[in-house]
Amino acid sequence: MMIEIKPEIVCRQSMKPSTPTPPHLKTFKLSLLDQISPDIHGNMTFFYPSSSTNTSHDFFHKSKLLRHSISKTLSLFYPLAGRLRDTATIDCNDEGAFFVEAKVNIQLCHFLDQPDSDLMDHFLPATDPTTLELSNDAMFLVRFTSFTCGGVAISLSLTHKLADVSALLTLLQTWSSVCRGLTDPITPILIGEKFLAPRDELSAISATVNIAAVKFVQRRFVFSASKIAELKAKVDKEFHHVLQSHPSRVEVVLALLWKCAVATKKQKTGSFGPSVLLQAVNLRKRLSPPLPETAVGNFIWPFMVFACEEKDVELHQAVVQMRKCLDEFNNSKANMFRGEGAASAIMGAIKERGEFFRNNKEMTVYRCSSWCKFPLYDIDFGWGKPLWLVSVNKLVSNTVALADTRSGDGIEALVTLDEEEMALFQQNEQLLKYATLNPSIYA
Known part of the structure; x- marks a missing residue:
C-alpha cells in the first residue's frame, strides 16, 4: 500500500543560544581532521509514539520544550550556533540554529509499518528550499513533525565539519537531558585546533563530495x-x-x-x-x-x-x-x-x-x-x-x-x-x- 504524505510547515524560526558566546570565544579553529571533512550535513530522524490523548496541546508543549532546550544546549555547543568562515574556522557569532515545526496527514503506525526511504525527505529540515534560504547556512537544523495520532518525529541536520556520529550522540544526550530538565547535562569537550592545528595550505580546498548524476x-x-x-x-x-x-x-x-x-x-x-x-x-x-x-x-x-x-x-x-x-x-x-x-x-x-x-x-x-x-x-x-x-x-x-x-x-x-x-x-x-x-x- 502506497501512502501519500502531505507535509505542512507550521512555523520556522531561528534559535539563538540562551547565553551569548563570550568575546574571547568568538573564533573557533577546527582541527586538521575537521578541516578535511566535507562541508555537508548529516541527518538523523527519531520517531516517538504518542504519549497523551490531547495531541495538539501535547505537540505545542513538546515543541516549546524542544526550542527552549535547543537554546540552552547551543550555549554549551556554542560553535554550532555560528557560521563557517572557511574550511577551518567557525565564526561563533550566535546567529543560531534553525527550527522547523511541521505536521503530516498520516498516522505514525502507517508510516512505520513499512518505512519508505523515498518518503523520508518529508521529515528532514533541509529538503525544503524556503527553510534552506531562511536558515542562512545554519550548522544545526531541526524539524519537529507531528502525526495525526500524536506520534512525533524529531529530525536533525548537523554539519559534518564539527561532528562525527560520536559527537552527534554527545549533542543528543546533552540536548535530551536538558529537555527533560536535568540540571547537570553532559558537557561537550570542544577541542578544535588543540588536538591538531589546521593547515594553511588546505584552507582553499575543502573536501567536496562528488555528487554524481547517477540515480x-x-x-x-x-x-x-x-x-x-x-x-x-x-x-x-x-x-x-x-x-x-x-x-x-x-x-x-x-x-x-x-x-x-x-x-x-x-x-x-x-x-x-x-x-x-x-x-x-x-x-x-x-x-x-x-x-x-x-x-x-x-x-x-x-x-x-x-x-x-x-x-x-x-x-x-x-x-x-x-x-x-x-x-x-x-x-x-x-x-x-x-x-x-x-x-x-x-x-x-x-x-x-x-x-x-x-x-x-x-x-x-x-x-x-x-x-x-x-x-x-x-x-x-x-x-x-x-x-x-x-x-x-x-x-x-x-x-x-x-x-x-x-x-x-x-x-x-x-x-x-x-x-x-x-x-x-x-x-x-x-x-x-x-x-x-x-x-x-x-x-
Whole structure:
C-alpha cells in the first residue's frame, strides 16, 4: 500500500543560544581532521509514539520544550550556533540554529509499518528550499513533525565539519537531558585546533563530495540476532584458527553485504572487478592517551580492506581480512594522529590514498560506517524512547551504514547503490537467506 504524505510547515524560526558566546570565544579553529571533512550535513530522524490523548496541546508543549532546550544546549555547543568562515574556522557569532515545526496527514503506525526511504525527505529540515534560504547556512537544523495520532518525529541536520556520529550522540544526550530538565547535562569537550592545528595550505580546498548524476537508492535490510548467529557459526572455525578470537556481529554482516554487492556488480558487468572496502573507525579510544568520548569533532579515520580476486570476498576470507586490517590499524596507524609528526603523517596518508585511487580507477570503492553500540535508542526528550531511528543518505553511492535494531541484538543495514545494481542486490538469494528487506518496525 502506497501512502501519500502531505507535509505542512507550521512555523520556522531561528534559535539563538540562551547565553551569548563570550568575546574571547568568538573564533573557533577546527582541527586538521575537521578541516578535511566535507562541508555537508548529516541527518538523523527519531520517531516517538504518542504519549497523551490531547495531541495538539501535547505537540505545542513538546515543541516549546524542544526550542527552549535547543537554546540552552547551543550555549554549551556554542560553535554550532555560528557560521563557517572557511574550511577551518567557525565564526561563533550566535546567529543560531534553525527550527522547523511541521505536521503530516498520516498516522505514525502507517508510516512505520513499512518505512519508505523515498518518503523520508518529508521529515528532514533541509529538503525544503524556503527553510534552506531562511536558515542562512545554519550548522544545526531541526524539524519537529507531528502525526495525526500524536506520534512525533524529531529530525536533525548537523554539519559534518564539527561532528562525527560520536559527537552527534554527545549533542543528543546533552540536548535530551536538558529537555527533560536535568540540571547537570553532559558537557561537550570542544577541542578544535588543540588536538591538531589546521593547515594553511588546505584552507582553499575543502573536501567536496562528488555528487554524481547517477540515480541511486537507499534500502534497509534487517538482520535478526538468530541470523547473525548463523552467519558467525559459518565462519567461526576458520576465523578462530587464524586469529584465536571470534568475529563480531558487524564483521559478519558487513562481509556478507560486501560479498553480495561485489556479486551484483559482476552480474551487471559480466565479470568480477576488484574492490576496496573503507571502514570508518572511532579514534577516540584508540589514541594514546585516549580522547574522552565527549570530545566533539571528527575523530574518525578509514582503514582499507581489499578484494583483488573473487575468493577475497568469500565470507570467511573477508571477515579474517577485515580483522587483520583493523588490528594492523590499531597497532601501527592509530598513533600517527598524536605527537610531533602527526600533521605531516596525516597529510601523507591523504596523499597516498588519493594516489592509490587515481592509479586504480577500475576498483569499486565501498564505504561503511557503523553506529552499533552507540546508545541512540536511549535518547529520551521526556516522552519515552524512540520506536525507530534512521539516517538518510542522498549524497554518495556504494555506502553501508550499520545500526543496532531497537532490541539491541540485531543489525539494521542501510545500503545505498545505483538504481540498477540495487534492483539486483535486493534479490540476491544469499543476502535474503539472512536479511529481511524493510520489515515493519513493529515486526
